Amino acid sequence: MLKVQSLGGYIHEYQKSVTQPEIFWDRIAESFHWKKKWDKTVEWEFKTPDVKWFVNGKLNITENIFERNLFTLGDAPAIIWEANEPGEASVTLTYNALFEKVCTFANALKAKGIKKGDRVIIYMPMVPEAAVAMLACARIGAIHSVVFAGFSSSALADRCNDCQAKMVITSDGNFRGTKSIPVKAVVDEALETTTSIESVIVLERTKIDVSLKEGRDFWWHDVVANASSECPAEIMDSEDPLFILYTSGSTGKPKGVVHTCGGYMVYTQYSFLNVFQYAPGDVYWCTADVGWITGHSYIVYGPLLSGATTLMFEGVPTYPNAGRFWEVIDKHKVNQFYTAPTAIRALQAFGLEPLEPYKLDSLKVIGSVGEPINEEAWHWYHTHIGKGNCPLVDTWWQTETGGIMVSALAGITPNKPAHASLPLPGIQPIIVDPDGNEITGNNVQGNLCIKYPWPSMIRTTYGDHDRCKQEYFSTYEGLYFTGDGAKRDHDGYIRILGRVDDVINVSGHRMGTAEVENAINEHPLVVESAVVGYPHDIKGQGIYAYVICDMENRSEASLVNEIRQTVTQIIGPIAKPDAIQIVSGLPKTRSGKIMRRILRKVAEKDISNLGDTSTLLNPDVVDEIIKGAGL
Ligand code: PRX
Numbered sequence: 001m002l003k004v005q006s007l008g009g010y011i012h013e014y015q016k017s018v019t020q021p022e023i024f025w026d027r028i029a030e031s032f033h034w035k036k037k038w039d040k041t042v043e044w045e046f047k048t049p050d051v052k053w054f055v056n057g058k059l060n061i062t063e064n065i066f067e068r069n070l071f072t073l074g075d076a077p078a079i080i081w082e083a084n085e086p087g088e089a090s091v092t093l094t095y096n097a098l099f100e101k102v103c104t105f106a107n108a109l110k111a112k113g114i115k116k117g118d119r120v121i122i123y124m125p126m127v128p129e130a131a132v133a134m135l136a137c138a139r140i141g142a143i144h145s146v147v148f149a150g151f152s153s154s155a156l157a158d159r160c161n162d163c164q165a166k167m168v169i170t171s172d173g174n175f176r177g178t179k180s181i182p183v184k185a186v187v188d189e190a191l192e193t194t195t196s197i198e199s200v201i202v203l204e205r206t207k208i209d210v211s212l213k214e215g216r217d218f219w220w221h222d223v224v225a226n227a228s229s230e231c232p233a234e235i236m237d238s239e240d241p242l243f244i245l246y247t248s249g250s251t252g253k254p255k256g257v258v259h260t261c262g263g264y265m266v267y268t269q270y271s272f273l274n275v276f277q278y279a280p281g282d283v284y285w286c287t288a289d290v291g292w293i294t295g296h297s298y299i300v301y302g303p304l305l306s307g308a309t310t311l312m313f314e315g316v317p318t319y320p321n322a323g324r325f326w327e328v329i330d331k332h333k334v335n336q337f338y339t340a341p342t343a344i345r346a347l348q349a350f351g352l353e354p355l356e357p358y359k360l361d362s363l364k365v366i367g368s369v370g371e372p373i374n375e376e377a378w379h380w381y382h383t384h385i386g387k388g389n390c391p392l393v394d395t396w397w398q399t400e401t402g403g404i405m406v407s408a409l410a411g412i413t414p415n416k417p418a419h420a421s422l423p424l425p426g427i428q429p430i431i432v433d434p435d436g437n438e439i440t441g442n443n444v445q446g447n448l449c450i451k452y453p454w455p456s457m458i459r460t461t462y463g464d465h466d467r468c469k470q471e472y473f474s475t476y477e478g479l480y481f482t483g484d485g486a487k488r489d490h491d492g493y494i495r496i497l498g499r500v501d502d503v504i505n506v507s508g509h510r511m512g513t514a515e516v517e518n519a520i521n522e523h524p525l526v527v528e529s530a531v532v533g534y535p536h537d538i539k540g541q542g543i544y545a546y547v548i549c550d551m552e553n554r555s556e557a558s559l560v561n562e563i564r565q566t567v568t569q570i571i572g573p574i575a576k577p578d579a580i581q582i583v584s585g586l587p588k589t590r591s592g593k594i595m596r597r598i599l600r601k602v603a604e605k606d607i608s609n610l611g612d613t614s615t616l617l618n619p620d621v622v623d624e625i626i627k628g629a630g631l
Contacts, residue, residue: 013425029266033068034059044453049473053263053455060233061265062139066099069307077309081128084175084315103231106136108223116141119165123147125174126314130290131300133169141234145244148291151572153189164196173206177319184210238262244462247399248512250502256462263455271403272302277410282335285311293399323354330358338367342507344377345538365410367393370508371540378417396420396496402456419493428452436476448486449479504533504541519570525550530594534603542578544603585621
């Protein structure tokens with residue numbers, strides 16, 4: 001009923017979703033289980049902004065995963081878990097088993113004083129308990145905020161403090177390829193500077209020694225030991241927050257994107273079913289981490305709301321060798337496979353040999369997310385993984401959009417290399433010129449905005465609604481601005497051109513240049529820094545940092561090393577600059593603004609068209625920077 005079945009069906013649904021959006025969304029929302037039906041489908045204005053979906057509706061998202069599905073799906077696999085070590089047995093949790101774990105853990109949370117509206121940080125490896133923790137929070141109305149387990153203790157502490165979380169759920173350690181990461185030790189360090197955390201629940205995973213602070217820290221297995229496996233679902237308003245997820249923007253501080261219960265539920269299931277064309281009995285695998293929005297919407301909520309079997313993988317694509325993804329696909333007979341261009345490019349670099357032992361004949365759909373997929377990687381993925389006959393869905397969306405916005409629907413609408421292609425029904429993207437005027441027609445290019453609300457859109461940035469307004473709704477009046485540039489080609493398909501703001505996308509991870517600069521500037525000898533992105537063969541974009549330092553007789557090499565360490569400590573290894581160039585000055589306009597355009601060109605090793613530099617405050621510095629870059 002929710003699934004579009006043909007190209008004609010898509011065109012019809014799309015038309016209806018634009019001309020009669022309320023009727024369109026009502027029909028989709030009616031397939032869910034509501035404790036009380038909504039009074040109004042949508043109320044919105046993009047000025048403040050103020051957006052409400054399914055107004056006054058009451059529901060619990062976990063009832064829609066469990067109670068709604070159990071009658072038919074109780075014994076069906078909900079989560080298949082594949083461990084980091086190929087030799088470790090995989091685990092399958094049926095819907096019944098997952099439900100029992102969620103309710104038991106929800107009771108354990110309650111026993112530790114967690115109530116509706118409290119914030120709970122989840123800082124965990126890719127184990128089923130991460131999903132259990134998220135769903136247990138949702139069951140009792142606590143607001144989860146998952147922090148990617150690769151973030152440093154200081155990044156974790158900032159997030160705990162920003163949302164004044166009461167609890168951290170974590171593990172002793174984390175297996176990643178050949179590494180074993182001491183996760184709890186990072187939490188301990190973070191908790192030295194947090195102001196609101198009252199308790200910590202620790203899952204035993206790697207069995208390393210950890211210290212548990214009396215009265216504050218508890219083992220997961222102890223807190224669930226005597227907890228009941230029955231837990232009634234808390235009744236939530238459609239617009240009650242479901243979770244907060246921190247993401248980078250153009251300012252130095254990550255912001256807490258808030259998603260709410262009703263709209264997020266409706267849109268994640270709708271988009272999951274339609275983009276991947278999931279059919280009952282299929283095994284679906286998304287390789288993202290639950291610490292990112294892709295993990296939230298398309299490992300946990302979208303698939304489980306659909307009664308799907310979702311595979312969770314603890315490890316990395318290259319351990320024990322570059323055939324691991326392909327081995328897992330054959331082992332579990334994966335039907336839909338969803339990954340990031342950076343993983344594709346990294347695996348492509350190993351050639352075809354790692355693929356040889358595997359058939360990959362279970363695959364029906366392959367997908368891409370997180371950054372633009374270049375044509376070469378698209379063709380390699382389509383030919384060698386999809387064997388030329390799986391639709392490749394290039395899905396464009398963002399933490400703020402909650403769900404996939406522009407993408408082919410597998411096998412239904414055409415896919416075109418490197419093009420996200422067409423909007424999903426209900427989504428109204430437009431391309432605008434610098435003044436915010438819509439550019440219609442084909443073969444046009446500009447900035448990508450959305451002109452009508454959709455159910456899973458960002459509602460606010462936690463604790464600072466004005467920031468939400470400034471970041472997304474102020475650039476162009478009456479529009480949500482995505483921060484991306486886009487082109488509509490001669491066939492009317494959308495191609496995403498990448499960020500047009502000070503955000504870079506490194507291996508599909510979003511990073512604010514200001515955030516990295518702030519971290520670099522924490523080094524005591526750094527005077528000033530400027531960070532830009534540059535094209536990187538595997539990562540999509542790399543991080544290039546220009547740094548002015550007080551050298552104090554230190555060698556450049558040791559300083560560069562220390563600066564890298566500083567960034568790892570403040571944000572995490574994902575933000576470590578790929579290139580650091582020590583400079584004596586930065587090119588600045590007379591008003592003191594750094595000319596990033598010049599720095600970008602040098603980082604790209606293209607100095608052919610630097611433009612007029614004579615108006616700079618310090619034109620000589622440009623030559624010095626070019627020389628320093630070895631150009
Ligand atoms: O620039 C776009 C890029 O990733 C940004 C969103 O990042 P994040 O919030 O971390 O979410 C990533 C996963 C949804 C976007 O503004 N992006 C995401 N998907 C694509 C993409 N760029 C091009 N093509 C895509 N398919």
